[in-house]
Amino acid sequence: MTGPDLIPASAAPADPWTVGGVTLQSRILLGTSRYPSLQSLLDSVDASGTEMVTVAVRRIDLAGDGESLLDALRRSPRPLHLLPNTAGCLTAREAILTAQLAREALDTNLIKLEVIGDDGSRRPTLYPDAVELLRAAGELVADGFEVFAYCGDDPVTARKLRDAGCAAVMPLAAPIGSGMGLVNPYALALIRDLLLDVPLVVDAGLGTASDAAQAMELGYDGVLLNTAVSGAQHPAAMARAFGLATRAGRLAWGAGRIPTRTFATASTPDTGRIGT
Amino acid sequence: MARIVLNGAPRDVPDGLTVEALLQHVGRDPAMPGVAVAVGDRVVRRTEWPATPVAEGDRVEVITAAQGG
Numbered sequence: 053m054t055g056p057d058l059i060p061a062s063a064a065p066a067d068p069w070t071v072g073g074v075t076l077q078s079r080i081l082l083g084t085s086r087y088p089s090l091q092s093l094l095d096s097v098d099a100s101g102t103e104m105v106t107v108a109v110r111r112i113d114l115a116g117d118g119e120s121l122l123d124a125l126r127r128s129p130r131p132l133h134l135l136p137n138t139a140g141c142l143t144a145r146e147a148i149l150t151a152q153l154a155r156e157a158l159d160t161n162l163i164k165l166e167v168i169g170d171d172g173s174r175r176p177t178l179y180p181d182a183v184e185l186l187r188a189a190g191e192l193v194a195d196g197f198e199v200f201a202y203c204g205d206d207p208v209t210a211r212k213l214r215d216a217g218c219a220a221v222m223p224l225a226a227p228i229g230s231g232m233g234l235v236n237p238y239a240l241a242l243i244r245d246l247l248l249d250v251p252l253v254v255d256a257g258l259g260t261a262s263d264a265a266q267a268m269e270l271g272y273d274g275v276l277l278n279t280a281v282s283g284a285q286h287p288a289a290m291a292r293a294f295g296l297a298t299r300a301g302r303l304a305w306g307a308g309r310i311p312t313r314t315f316a317t318a319s320t321p322d323t324g325r326i327g328t
Numbered sequence: 329m330a331r332i333v334l335n336g337a338p339r340d341v342p343d344g345l346t347v348e349a350l351l352q353h354v355g356r357d358p359a360m361p362g363v364a365v366a367v368g369d370r371v372v373r374r375t376e377w378p379a380t381p382v383a384e385g386d387r388v389e390v391i392t393a394a395q396g397g
Contacts (some may be wrong), residue, residue, distance in 0.1 A: 076358055083396065085395040087395075109393065109396075110391065112355065120362070122361070122362045122392070139363060149371070153389070157364035188396045279397065
C-alpha cells in the first residue's frame with residue numbers, strides 16, 4: 053500500500069481488495085436488518101461506503117405489496133453486491149438448500165455461510181456449529197459457491213475452512229448483536245498470523261467504530277457488521293464513523309505500529325536541557 | 329384439488345398446476361425478479377417452472393431476499 057506520507061489528508065487512498073472474485077474498495081460489509089426504515093438503511097449504506105450488503109433468504113409474503121428490500125437496494129446511488137446468508141440454519145442440509153435458493157433467486161454464487169449450534173434455549177449464543185459448518189462449507193465449495201464462512205475465533209476451525217476452499221474466513225469478535233467488540237483479540241491476531249493467504253473478515257459483535265479500527269489494525273481484510281449501525285441512535289452517522297474507522301485502522305496497520313514498552317521513553321531528547 | 333404445503337401452510341390448489349401456474353394462482357407474477365422456488369429439497373430452476381408439476385403432498389417453498397445480517 054501507499055506510504056502514509058504520500059497520502060493527502062483530504063483524499064481516500066485507493067486500497068482495493070478481492071474476495072470471492074469481487075474487487076472492493078470499501079472494507080465494510082454491511083447487514084441490512086433492523087433499521088428504523090428502508091430509507092435509514094439506504095442512508096447508512098451510502099454513509100458507510102460499503103459495496104457489499106448481506107441479505108437473508110426468507111419465504112415470500114404471498115399477500116405482500118409495498119417496496120421490497122431488493123427494490124430499495126436498487127435505489128442505492130452505488131452499485132451493490134449482494135451477499136445472501138444462511139442465517140438461522142441449524143444443519144448443513146438446511147444451509148445448503150438455502151444457499152442454492154439464494155443463488156437461484158439472486159443470480160450470485162456468493163454465500164455467507166452461517167450454521168448455528170444453538171439448542172433453542174432462551175439464552176442464545178448464536179455460536180456456529182463447527183462440525184455442520186465445515187460439512188456445509190465443503191459441499192458448497194464443491195458446488196461452485198464462493199463461501200464466506202462465519203465461524204468462532206478458533207484458529208483450527210478457521211484453518212480447516214481455509215483448507216476447504218472458502219473465499220473468506222469470518223471469525224466473530226463477540227456474539228452476534230452483543231456489541232461487545234473484540235473480546236479475544238489474541239485469538240483473532242493468531243488467526244491472522246496463521247492464515248496469510250485467505251481474506252479474513254471480523255464478523256459479528258462489533259459495537260462502535262473503534263472496534264472496526266481495532267480489527268483492521270490486527271491485519272484483517274474487512275469487517276462485517278449490522279446491529280452496531282442499525283441499532284445506533286443515528287444509524288447513518290454511525291455508518292460513516294465505521295467507514296472512517298476501517299480506513300484509519302487499515303492505514304495504521306500498513307504504517308507499522310511501534311512496539312509496546314513497559315517503561316517510558318522520552319519523546320523529547322534530553323540534550324541541551326538547562327541544569328545538566 | 330391437491331393439498332400441498334406452500335411456505336409452511338397447507339393449501340388446496342387445482343390439480344395439475346405447474347410451478348409457474350401455482351405462482352399465478354396465488355397472485356404472484358412469475359416474471360418478478362429475486363424469487364426462487366424449491367419443491368421438497370430440490371431447487372426448481374426458473375427455466376423449469378413452466379414444465380415442473382406440483383403434486384399432492386408437495387412441500388413448496390417460494391423465497392426472496394429479506395433484511396438480514
